[in-house]
Amino acid sequence: MADTTSLKYTTFDEIDAIHATLRQSFRAGKLKSIAARKVQILQLAYLIQDNYDRFKEAFAADLGRPTLETAFLELDSTVSDCKIAYDRVEKWAQTEKAPFSFNFFAMRPVIRKEPKGVVLSISPFNYPVWLALGPMIGAIAAGNCFVLKPSELSPAVSGLIAELVPKYLDPDVVRVVLGAVPETTRLLELPWAHILYTGSGRVAKLVCAAAAKTLTPVSTELGGKSPVVIDPKCDLKTAAKRIMWGKCVNVGQTCVAPDYILVPQDAQDELVQALKAAHDEFYPSGPSAAGVFGRIVNHTHFRRLKGLLDRTAGEIAFGGETNESDKYISPTVVKNVKGDDSLMSEELFGPILPIVPVKNIDEAIAFINDHDNPLALYVFSQDAAFKAKVFDNTLSGSAVANDTLVHCAVDGLPFGGIGPSGSGYHTRKYTFDMFTHLRSSLDSPSWVDSIFGSRFPPYTAKKESYLKSLLGVKLPPRPRQLANGTDKSLALCDDGRRSYFVVLTAVFVLAVGVTQLRVTEWAKEAVGL
Numbered sequence: 001m002a003d004t005t006s007l008k009y010t011t012f013d014e015i016d017a018i019h020a021t022l023r024q025s026f027r028a029g030k031l032k033s034i035a036a037r038k039v040q041i042l043q044l045a046y047l048i049q050d051n052y053d054r055f056k057e058a059f060a061a062d063l064g065r066p067t068l069e070t071a072f073l074e075l076d077s078t079v080s081d082c083k084i085a086y087d088r089v090e091k092w093a094q095t096e097k098a099p100f101s102f103n104f105f106a107m108r109p110v111i112r113k114e115p116k117g118v119v120l121s122i123s124p125f126n127y128p129v130w131l132a133l134g135p136m137i138g139a140i141a142a143g144n145c146f147v148l149k150p151s152e153l154s155p156a157v158s159g160l161i162a163e164l165v166p167k168y169l170d171p172d173v174v175r176v177v178l179g180a181v182p183e184t185t186r187l188l189e190l191p192w193a194h195i196l197y198t199g200s201g202r203v204a205k206l207v208c209a210a211a212a213k214t215l216t217p218v219s220t221e222l223g224g225k226s227p228v229v230i231d232p233k234c235d236l237k238t239a240a241k242r243i244m245w246g247k248c249v250n251v252g253q254t255c256v257a258p259d260y261i262l263v264p265q266d267a268q269d270e271l272v273q274a275l276k277a278a279h280d281e282f283y284p285s286g287p288s289a290a291g292v293f294g295r296i297v298n299h300t301h302f303r304r305l306k307g308l309l310d311r312t313a314g315e316i317a318f319g320g321e322t323n324e325s326d327k328y329i330s331p332t333v334v335k336n337v338k339g340d341d342s343l344m345s346e347e348l349f350g351p352i353l354p355i356v357p358v359k360n361i362d363e364a365i366a367f368i369n370d371h372d373n374p375l376a377l378y379v380f381s382q383d384a385a386f387k388a389k390v391f392d393n394t395l396s397g398s399a400v401a402n403d404t405l406v407h408c409a410v411d412g413l414p415f416g417g418i419g420p421s422g423s424g425y426h427t428r429k430y431t432f433d434m435f436t437h438l439r440s441s442l443d444s445p446s447w448v449d450s451i452f453g454s455r456f457p458p459y460t461a462k463k464e465s466y467l468k469s470l471l472g473v474k475l476p477p478r479p480r481q482l483a484n485g486t487d488k489s490l491a492l493c494d495d496g497r498r499s500y501f502v503v504l505t506a507v508f509v510l511a512v513g514v515t516q517l518r519v520t521e522w523a524k525e526a527v528g529l
């Protein structure tokens with residue numbers, strides 16, 4: 001397994017020099033043209049493609065990752081994101097016309113998509129390519145210069161990225177800073193045009209506090225406990241497979257991994273059997289062999305997870321095997337877990353899956369709402385009313401029915417948390433948007449003052465009344481308060497009455513038309529035409 005000391009950390013002087021160089025490059029407009037951005041994006045795709053096997057080895061060293069997971073979830077996904085940005089950057093970067101407005105259209109109002117400047121991304125260990133290079137793609141596409149601080153906990157992958165980036169990309173516009181807390185702290189003392197921080201909520205607070213000192217805007221992509229709600233009437237076999245997959249991929253070290261399950265008490269045992277069947281199907285010879293199932297990233301996290309498991313008052317339904325020297329924890333399902341259990345005290349970020357039995361769907365919803373808004377909320381049900389009830393009465397970064405994890409990969413869906421699970425959105429176009437300043441712009445011709453000249457002093461009552469006629473808003477009828485006078489129960493009765501009147505008028509006009517047509521026919525018949 002990789003060792004964090006194998007990384008050569010960037011010195012403080014180098015960090016300062018990188019910051020200064022990139023600021024100069026930005027001012028020189030190095031990525032102003034879309035063509036220049038596309039060269040860098042394509043180079044990034046080739047960086048991955050040309051070094052595919054080295055990346056697979058690095059992932060195995062850092063996380064014991066099976067190669068399929070590395071290829072499918074990181075390398076191919078990132079190359080695909082490069083291609084999407086390469087193909088669409090012209091469209092994304094195009095200046096947009098403002099919606100038509102009678103008063104202002106003559107000024108040709110538009111939204112210019114401007115790069116923000118030199119931006120910084122601090123990334124975590126768990127998806128060390130997708131979460132490090134994905135933001136790089138979006139930032140470059142938006143025309144920014146970019147500094148990446150990858151995780152020191154995945155040294156083989158971070159080291160490989162640091163080695164390859166200067167070989168494939170222009171060092172005047174993209175740089176990698178290696179380091180841990182001191183180096184990141186140094187980076188955070190500098191002013192940036194934007195910081196994207198992906199990692200734990202604990203560190204996010206430090207990042208936001210540091211950024212506040214330079215008024216640097218921050219997006220946070222964090223984690224939390226993503227629940228799964230089970231409808232006992234759902235297709236349990238499929239549900240169990242998809243939940244186990246979401247939990248076992250990268251050994252549960254996934255920000256949107258299903259963290260715990262809420263299921264009605266009398267369906268718990270059937271669910272456990274289905275989860276065990278999925279486990280046995282996934283790992284016919286057991287999960288412990290190298291290359292079959294990953295490993296916990298380091299001993300600190302291994303001990304944290306082992307401690308949570310040792311302290312649980314729940315019953316281990318299956319799994320529970322651990323091996324400290326190998327940082328191995330087998331897929332473990334724990335049943336009859338209570339809300340105050342050790343396993344419910346923090347984001348698990350490991351292959352342990354607690355099941356919390358509940359009375360019914362209402363208790364499940366109340367349980368979710370009693371905790372932080374999660375990054376993802378999963379529901380397994382074929383009943384539209386069941387799914388709607390859970391989604392309509394909760395809040396989470398994303399709301400996914402009948403699958404886990406895949407929403408991260410869906411082109412066109414924003415990815416982001418809410419409150420303690422994060423702020424801001426990323427992936428593909430949303431990463432471009434995050435690193436883009438929407439710059440309002442217009443060009444006002446002189447003749448506009450013949451209409452809007454009344455805005456200038458000296459102010460008079462006549463000018464005021466003229467301007468009111470230009471900008472004055474006619475509100476729809478006032479919502480009528482119900483008889484009991486509570487502000488909560490407002491009803492748009494007037495609007496209803498107006499629709500009724502419109503329908504009546506339409507019927508009347510139609511009736512008159514038809515009658516007139518009939519009369520004309522009769523008149524024609526009468527005169528023998």
Ligand SMILES: NC(=O)c1ccc[n+]([C@@H]2O[C@H](COP(=O)([O-])OP(=O)(O)OC[C@H]3O[C@@H](n4cnc5c(N)ncnc54)[C@H](O)[C@@H]3O)[C@@H](O)[C@H]2O)c1
Nearest residue numbers: 123124125150151180181184199200203221222223224255
């Ligand atoms: N929402 C998402 O997109 C997303 C994706 C992946 C991971 N996560 C979350 O990330 C967490 C796991 O990742 P992690 O353990 O690498 O996170 P982490 O917060 O420990 O580390 C992330 C980054 O912050 C830096 N860092 C650590 N301590 C710091 C400090 N005191 N000051 C400044 N910088 C510091 C690290 O060097 C690393 O680059 C989980 O909570 C997971 O849910 C979220």
Ligand SMILES: CC1=C(/C=C/C(C)=C/C=C/C(C)=C/C=C/C=C(C)/C=C/C=C(C)/C=C/C=C(\C)C=O)C(C)(C)CCC1
Nearest residue numbers: 072073074077126127130131253254255256405406408409
């Ligand atoms: C092929 C045709 C069809 C069918 C298509 C189907 C059924 C496709 C299904 C695709 C699936 C299930 C893809 C799933 C992909 C999931 C991915 C890549 C997950 C990625 C997760 C990541 C990167 C997680 C990240 C987590 C983070 C960052 C947190 O730490 C038809 C039938 C539709 C038409 C014919 C062709």
